[in-house]
Amino acid sequence: MPPAPSNGRQLLTGIEASGAFPVEYRFAHAQKGNRHLVVVFANFSAPADYGWSNGVFDKLRANILWIRDSFAGSQSYYLCREMDFALEQSVIGLISKVMTALGLTTDSVTLWGGSKGGSAALYFGLKYGFRNIVAIAPQLAVGTYVKTVHPRVARFMLGEAVPEENVRIMDALIPDLARSGVHRSANIYLVSSAQDDQYPVQVEPYLGLFQHYENFNFVFSDSPHIADHTQVAGRNVPLLMGIVNFLIDGIAPRLGFVRNGFEEPDRDRSAIDSYLSATATVRGADFPAPVVTAPAPRSQVRRDAVRFTGRAAGALRVIVWEHGKYLGQSDVGPDGTWSWELGRAWSKGEHPVKIYAVDAVGYQSGRTEVRFTAVDSVPGPATPTSPGAPAPMVSTVGPSATAPVVLEPVAHEQVLDSHVVFSGSAAGAVQVGFRENGMLLSGAPVAANGGWTWESGWPWSEGPHVVDVFAVDGAGTESTVTRVPFTVMNVSAAAASPVSYYGGSF
Incomplete structure (x- = not known):
């Protein structure tokens, strides 16, 4: 459940489930009618497997599509599961449908990614003919890299035994595309660094493959402020943001004459709105909000004894939030019941807690809000004022x-x-x-x-x-x-x- 970016652009979430693998995404509409799309692929350390979602793109005027690299609980370079490349087809299917809904072609799209995401940007950009590619510290020999650095991902992508034949096939994916000279007119911006320990084996041996590309740009950072692979992007973000802003305006930094602009503030957005609505993560009426049986709404509960219980038919788990902050989650039992505790005492005062359910695909239910007040102690029944007099009615939890x-x-x-x-x-x-x-x-x-x-x-x-x-x-x-x-x-x-x-x- 992503918050809105600091500049107020609404983030919309959804799942494209028409392919063999459901693909989760986030989307932000362009500002001021801009006619461009930036597709963002995630790196290994991206929160919730969404890359570059920390506000770095807040000032970009383009439409932005973040794609989550999480399939059956694993990362995949957006490519395959046990060499089944139907996963890749599911990802390109999402991108294509968003482009169609926006009325765009590959000439008006920039693919962006760092590390694993940079590899995906290069692969999808070259194979499917996208005009602009920004790849930051990518791995070009993907099979060897996952086998040696991320063995769990290697087993997911290449098969449990990680056969050497599959390692070689994966190693050749990006180099073979570059070697073939496919889509030579692409504007490619590849960034690496002398301080990146992956550079000598994952980037440098393959640079010659791009020599015939009309606008291949290699940004080589040699700075004492870059300590390792993970810091390459940070030192180059200002430069890259400038390049992307040019690309959004239709200008690839090079000599020659180009047009820019292409804004259409009054363009009909009904097609993309319909697509986003049809694939929205939150299902609402199609997926009922979970029922909360305790604590009772507006009740007073001892703050060290708060326990949530309820039912969530058809759900895999329930997620608990307060004030936009994730608190925890609980699995839903086969009979649809669930329970959850915070694990520590709640702060005194009123708590507006929101709970939603998630199914096996990743769709979310509507939200249930429960407001309760955490107190040090709950008052018991009052003592009768005289013998035989009935005790006043006191509501207890x-x-x-x-x-x-x-x-x-x-x-x-x-x-x-x-x-x-x-x-x-x-x-x-x-x-x-x-x-x-x-x-x-x-x-x-x-x-x-x-x-x-x-x-x-x-x-x-x-x-x-x-x-x-x-x-x-x-x-x-x-x-x-x-x-x-x-x-x-x-x-x-x-x-x-x-x-x-x-x-x-x-």
Whole structure:
């Protein structure tokens, strides 16, 4: 769930699942109508296998497509699994569909990557005819490199036994493309350094293969401030950002006459918006948000005894966040139940926690928010003031007094139908009740699995409503309420202004 970049550009996440291997991506629209696409491949140490996602591209005006190198839990150089290059076809399929949706050709695309990502940029750029390639400290003999440096990746890519024949095949992929002279008009910018211990075996022996390329540029950094392979990119980013900005403007740094510009601020974005929506990671209605059975919304919980429980049908795991920060995750059992604890005491005060589910492909559900207050101690029942006097009712956190979870309508939702359907869960309860302005509206039974649903049978008036939903257990004890404010919209007016949503951030 990526945050928005510092310059406010929204990051959209999705999965292209039409190929043999689902490919996860992030996307940011161009600024000021720019007509260019930068495709970013990740290096080995990239967070969450997305490279260059630390804000370095914030000021680029182009569309940006980050592609995740994570397939069946392993990295792959975006190439293959056990020599099955259907993985590569899945990756180029994603790039091609984004280009088509943007109305672009390979002449308006720059491939960018460092280390492993640099190798991918060279390979895909040469093989598929992309105009611009920026490769920073790449490995050109990929098979030997993964065999000696990343054996787990080698087993994933080349097969469990890592056969020497497969090592040789992988070593030859990029050199053979360069040797053939394919796509000689490409603008190639290759960066390496004397301080990179990979340079003598992974770059220098292959430089001669590019001598016939019309605009091959080799940036060789020899600086005492570069300590190793991992620092080559950092010392060259300002220069490379300048080159990419030129490439975005249609200028490959060289002698000759070129045009630049190509901005179309008013260009129709419906095609790319439709593609991003169709492949969005967050599935919403197609993948229900997880049900949280504890802690109860708005409850007070001892801060060293907070335990989340719930259900998430069809999910592999649930992910827990607060204030945009990842807190942890938990696997979902075969019966759909899950539980999670922070592992330390929560800070005192209110906590707005958001939880979403992830399935085996990587799609995300909608979000469930649970607000609770962490306290040092939870008050117990008060002592009766006189013999025989009943003790005042005190809400306690427990199965018989847990406030119901309301999944719909969502708090503050604008409902586009006068027939409002309420649904949710109430663990340990036998029925739920509904009040508005203190008046009891109706009740609904709770199923054995804790689920419930209720429809009033009458049309709700247009405007704001606040309904209190409470649960009742087998002993007749009433829980604290879950308050649901919502607004019934003018249905005819709302229908004239449809709203679409896609994305993957809170």
